[in-house]
Amino acid sequence: MSGAAGGIGRATAVAFGRQGAGVVVADLEHVRDQALETVALVEEAGGKAIFIPVDVADSTSVRDMVDETVAHFGRLDFAHNNAGISGTGFMAEIDEDEFDRIIAVDLKGVWLAMKYEIQYMKSNGGGTIVNTASEAGLVGTLWAGAYVAAKHGVVGLTKTAAGEYANMGIRINAVAPGAIGTPMVAQLPAAAKEMILAPQPLNRLGTPDEVADAVVWLSSDQSSFVLGTVLSIDGGATANAESYNSELSPSA
Ligand SMILES: NC(=O)c1ccc[n+]([C@@H]2O[C@H](COP(=O)([O-])OP(=O)(O)OC[C@H]3O[C@@H](n4cnc5c(N)ncnc54)[C@H](O)[C@@H]3O)[C@@H](O)[C@H]2O)c1
Incomplete structure (x- = not known):
């Protein structure tokens, strides 16, 4: 589980812990302390966990993580x-x-992870992969x-890989969270939050747990006929045709 030192990744790690899973809390070396807090939370929840430092933009590091x-x-x-990021x-x-860094982490990082995960899973009885899009x-x-370009790319990687490896017992899907109350979003000024939430029918931030529950479901046999899907968890934001906000356009 990459990016598990905080936010959505931590919530998902703990949700897997509640299922009694063994969880790898993978994140950058410099957030080791937060990652170790996640490890403790997973174990409190009933799982087993270790921290593995990784930089998802670095192929050797990702291969070593797997x-x-x-x-x-x-x-x-x-x-x-x-x-x-x-x-x-x-x-x-x-x-x-x-631009290069965002593409390297958000897009290439997902491809590298899938590359090594799939190489293992296809010769070891299959598995499930969930990518975090947006x-x-x-x-x-x-x-x-x-960020938009990278996350559209994650959707493309997810759909393509899902088709390529379905017959090897590997089920690949993505989640597409909207505005989730992780520290990054929660700390935004009230006006910025209001602008994000205005076009969203439920008119609130989602919680990391609401994304985590979807990831656990997509990883379980309960979603056995779900493949190559991109599951929106966004309070209806992408279903709402009013989401364009002209006030955010650059002035001429
Ligand atoms: N919070 C939201 O509203 C929201 C909405 C849509 C999508 N997302 C996506 O959800 C995911 C998690 O975001 P979050 O909101 O929990 O933010 P976050 O910043 O709390 O979590 C991101 C984690 O990724 C780690 N990370 C960054 N670069 C890395 C690298 N090169 N190698 C390994 N780990 C790295 C960070 O250390 C951090 O722990 C991200 O992919 C983000 O784009 C978040």
Whole structure:
């Protein structure tokens, strides 16, 4: 489970812990302390957990994460590729290095993880993979072009891989969260939150647990006929045709 030191990844790790699962809390080395807190929470919830440092943008690091997972737990049945970063700026002003970094972490990171997870799963009886896309993987979101491009790419990777490996017992899906009350979003000024929530019928932030429950379901046999889907968990935001907000457009 990548990006599990906090937010949605932590909630999902704990939700798997409640099912008695062995969970790899994978995240950057520099958030080791937070990752170890997640490890403790998973164990309190009834699971087993270890921290494995990873940079999902680095292929050696990702391959090692999968190898260490199998070495420690003896198998890999479920993967949640969730690590991600965001960035802001109108299209014409996005910094090139930032664009490259967002694509490397949010898009290439998901591909690298699937590459090594699938290589293991296809010769070891299958498994399930859930990628974290975003509402921004389904619709354009002003001021977030690189993130939107990366998350649309995650949707494409998910659908393609789902078709390629279905006959090997590997079931691949994605979740597309809307505005979720992780620290990143919760700390936004009230006006910014209001702008995010205005087009959303349920008019509130989602909780990390609401995403985690969906990831656990997509990883379980209860969703056995669900393949290549991108499950929106967004309070109705992408179903609402009014989501364009002209106040967010750059002024001429
Ligand atoms: N919070 C939201 O509203 C929201 C909405 C849609 C999608 N998402 C997506 O959900 C996922 C989790 O986001 P979150 O809101 O929990 O944010 P978060 O910042 O709490 O979690 C992201 C985690 O990814 C880790 N990470 C970043 N770069 C990494 C790298 N190179 N290698 C390994 N780990 C790395 C971070 O250390 C962090 O723990 C992300 O993919 C994000 O794009 C979040």
